[in-house]
Amino acid sequence: MVAVEFSSEATDTLLRSNNTPASPDAYDLMLTAFGVALADWSGGRTFRLDVEGHGREAIGEEIEVSRTIGWFMTMYPIILDMSQSDSLSAAVEQTRQMLRSIPNKGMNYGILKYLTKHESARRTAILERKANINFNYMGQFGNELNNEKFTFSAMPPGDTIGLDNERMYQLEAVAMIVGGQLVVRFVYNTRDYEYSNIQELVNRYKTRLEALLELHKHGYASVQRPGLNI
Template sequence: MAGAALARGPPAARGLHGGLNTEATASTVQVTLEPEQTRTLLQEVPKAWHTQPQEPLLTALAQALTAWAGGAVALVDVEGHGREEVLPGVDVSRTVGWFTRVFPALLDLRGTTGPGEALRAVKEGLRAVPSRGMGWGLLRYVARDAALAALPMAEVGFNHLGQLDGVVGEGAPSCSHPRRRPCGSEPRARGGHTCSM
């Protein structure tokens, strides 16, 4: 886990609303890539660099955050559906639902000089996380370890659900809509991450 490294690496995000992070201050910015750009980013780059599709995305996020905040380290909570094979021999294909897991990732770009080196550093850092972060929640929140509880919390969250090409039919309803507060949520309630991708 990135435990010891987290203690020495500062989070990269700063409060976007003067420190105020509530449901009422939440907003959405939507950026759309052209199909060719998407294909390059999610198919060609992973094939050429032997990465998972989320690794180039996290590299771009780390580069943007570190350029914006100054420095070379970004602390990001990485969320995943947990359905990939983590435990050998465990078949979850007939199980309904996700095994969502969130773990802190220290995206460390120190010593990198360009996109290729940055991608390699992020890829190696993510792959060093035991069981792809599957046990972090248990360690952090159930074990009640004081050292883990004292670690800084990531202000940035990242969730890449994967590619849905061929899963969702042409003309199907889209999930692309402005962010809405959950029904009955209190506008003054503390928001989640300062920034979520």
């Protein structure tokens, strides 16, 4: 596992990015940075990812979740198209529009896959396709525990999955905001990647997300970096 941490100032900029209905939000920016970093790192332009959500979306008046606790968990595939990754502003807008086009933030996928009988073997096969990469933004942690009795511990929890279990993905990016700072952990299969390869990816992710934050702090036209079209 390789982790990268962003400053409180950068995290605050990330959380304040969605200042108009047409602006990208924090998730758009984090996912775009991941896609651009993957494109830089691998040379590819299109990536199939599984993404996760808490599953607590309001999808209809007939479903009331306000008196429940915990996550319902949604997991669904996306195609992350980085064909415009040479321009960060174009890449983030493409990602934003793609995410907004997904019905009910992916909840329908699980219903189609697990609760629907398919007569077509082709459709079943499509739903059974597996991605090798996972992206998961877990949200914010720590602020709710700042009281006299409890505080959020920064100590690593250790392995949460048995070491003998087969990994579901070759590469996972798990993002969360802890105590006001964004932390992104890159978990990988050591049979597929070496530490140095993942460290390079992490460095590219940090560079790209920081460039996106500058873009939204100062405006599209005012941020220029060598070798990068904004």
